Amino acid sequence: MSLPTPAQTVGPFFGYALPFPDGGNVAAATAPGVITVHGRVHDGAGRPVPDALLEFWQSGPEHSRRTDGERGARAGRPGSMRRDQVTGGFLGRDGVDFTGFGRVATDPDGHYTLRTLPPGDAPYLSVCVFARGLLHHLFTRAYLTDHPLHGADPLLSALTPQRRASLECVREDEKLHRFDIHLQGEKETTFLVFE
Amino acid sequence: MTLTQADISREIAAESEAYARSGTVRHHPSRGYAPYRSSALRHPRQPLIAVRDPDAVELSGPVFGVTDVTELDADLTRQHTGEPLGERITVTGRVLDRQGRAVTGQLVEIWQANASGRYAHQRDQHPAPLDPHFTGVGRCLTDDQGGYSFTTVKPGAYPWRNHANAWRPAHIHFSLFGAAFTQRLVTQMYFPGDPLFRYDPILQSVTDEAARARLVAAYDHDVSVPERSLGYRWDIVLDGPSPTWIEEGR
Ligand SMILES: [Fe+3]
Numbered sequence: 001m002s003l004p005t006p007a008q009t010v011g012p013f014f015g016y017a018l019p020f021p022d023g024g025n026v027a028a029a030t031a032p033g034v035i036t037v038h039g040r041v042h043d044g045a046g047r048p049v050p051d052a053l054l055e056f057w058q059s060g061p062e063h064s065r066r067t068d069g070e071r072g073a074r075a076g077r078p079g080s081m082r083r084d085q086v087t088g089g090f091l092g093r094d095g096v097d098f099t100g101f102g103r104v105a106t107d108p109d110g111h112y113t114l115r116t117l118p119p120g121d122a123p124y125l126s127v128c129v130f131a132r133g134l135l136h137h138l139f140t141r142a143y144l145t146d147h148p149l150h151g152a153d154p155l156l157s158a159l160t161p162q163r164r165a166s167l168e169c170v171r172e173d174e175k176l177h178r179f180d181i182h183l184q185g186e187k188e189t190t191f192l193v194f195e
Numbered sequence: 196m197t198l199t200q201a202d203i204s205r206e207i208a209a210e211s212e213a214y215a216r217s218g219t220v221r222h223h224p225s226r227g228y229a230p231y232r233s234s235a236l237r238h239p240r241q242p243l244i245a246v247r248d249p250d251a252v253e254l255s256g257p258v259f260g261v262t263d264v265t266e267l268d269a270d271l272t273r274q275h276t277g278e279p280l281g282e283r284i285t286v287t288g289r290v291l292d293r294q295g296r297a298v299t300g301q302l303v304e305i306w307q308a309n310a311s312g313r314y315a316h317q318r319d320q321h322p323a324p325l326d327p328h329f330t331g332v333g334r335c336l337t338d339d340q341g342g343y344s345f346t347t348v349k350p351g352a353y354p355w356r357n358h359a360n361a362w363r364p365a366h367i368h369f370s371l372f373g374a375a376f377t378q379r380l381v382t383q384m385y386f387p388g389d390p391l392f393r394y395d396p397i398l399q400s401v402t403d404e405a406a407r408a409r410l411v412a413a414y415d416h417d418v419s420v421p422e423r424s425l426g427y428r429w430d431i432v433l434d435g436p437s438p439t440w441i442e443e444g445r
Pocket residue numbers: 011013363366368
């Protein structure tokens with residue numbers, strides 16, 4: 001067994017390094033069936049956190065298309081942060097492959113927006129939270145309450161109603177889901193550790 | 196009342212003693228580490244919920260490939276028309292999992308201050324010069340041995356506002372992906388022998404001395420490139436279950 005490298009905070013200055021264009025557009029806004037997941041990150045005093053970075057990982061939609069013709073809901077695809085070989089800048093996603101990976105920095109109001117397709121074989125998006133002041137990232141899940149598998153989820157079933165509610169998106173309309181994250185306090189989000 | 200380095204150093208010493216008394220081994224920082232003031236309102240107080248579901252989506256993870264990096268991304272000294280100022284360095288090492296296996300074809304991202312200790316970020320306004328020939332962002336994919344390598348300049352130490360006269364030791368920020376999302380890591384690499392180590396609440400938040408040492412690169416003369424750069428070696432071990440972890444019944 002090798003001993004792990006400790007985590008350290010992402011700090012305040014990741015903004016010119018980690019976010020990339022289309023980072024929050026896992027699916028194109030015009031894709032059929034696209035949903036928007038959005039919300040705000042709050043600290044223990046209820047204030048918005050303007051320097052958080054959220055990452056999303058999810059299984060693919062049931063019929064996701066891939067350029068290599070391969071299917072398999074949990075097999076991610078490259079191309080989240082495609083680079084332009086001419087300028088060295090970012091090209092954006094190719095609009096065909098569903099990579100399953102999203103990355104968004106919160107805005108000055110602590111808000112983020114993600115556009116994606118509902119995952120095929122699980123009722124949730126996996127979320128990883130980084131922020132200045134957070135020495136070790138936090139995992140949580142954004143559950144889609146209208147997903148067919150939502151009712152049978154083993155993690156949700158094991159939680160108290162309040163802890164459970166913190167993991168469930170609020171459905172604002174058919175295609176708009178709100179998922180706020182509270183790092184601390186009365187409405188504290190349920191965070192997860194994988195063993 | 197101004198918060199002084201002596202105040203913070205006292206708190207660091209108290210945390211260190213409490214850790215020694217606990218008799219446990221903790222590899223990662225505690226999310227609520229009082230000497231790092233920004234952590235106070237940004238860490239959960241409820242216990243984390245352990246997930247042991249072999250079907251968890253987090254046991255798979257994002258994939259990156261040749262479309263996500265260009266060759267120049269790993270050389271931070273060649274991203275502008277001229278050469279950046281500072282001591283040119285090569286930083287290389289291997290990315291492994293807890294079982295010591297190479298993490299191959301995965302994304303490594305770095306960002307750092309320039310040689311004067313200034314980030315190319317609008318919110319870093321401390322009076323050190325920006326370098327028009329240095330941005331300080333790099334990325335690469337690990338090779339089939341889990342190896343990565345960057346050419347850059349040695350970042351400068353910089354002041355911050357945790358307390359009066361607070362200075363961060365020189366460091367490079369690293370972001371790493373493993374074969375599973377559970378293995379995600381964001382951390383910082385430090386340079387050997389930095390006199391600022393003991394004063395820095397972010398490094399000292401890792402209260403285990405051996406774990407802290409794993410954040411410090413080693414000078415490696417064999418990595419130095421003649422007439423070009425000084426070499427540092429830093430291996431990284433990703434924590435968390437990997438996709439095969441469950442299959443192997445561990
Ligand atoms: Fe930094």
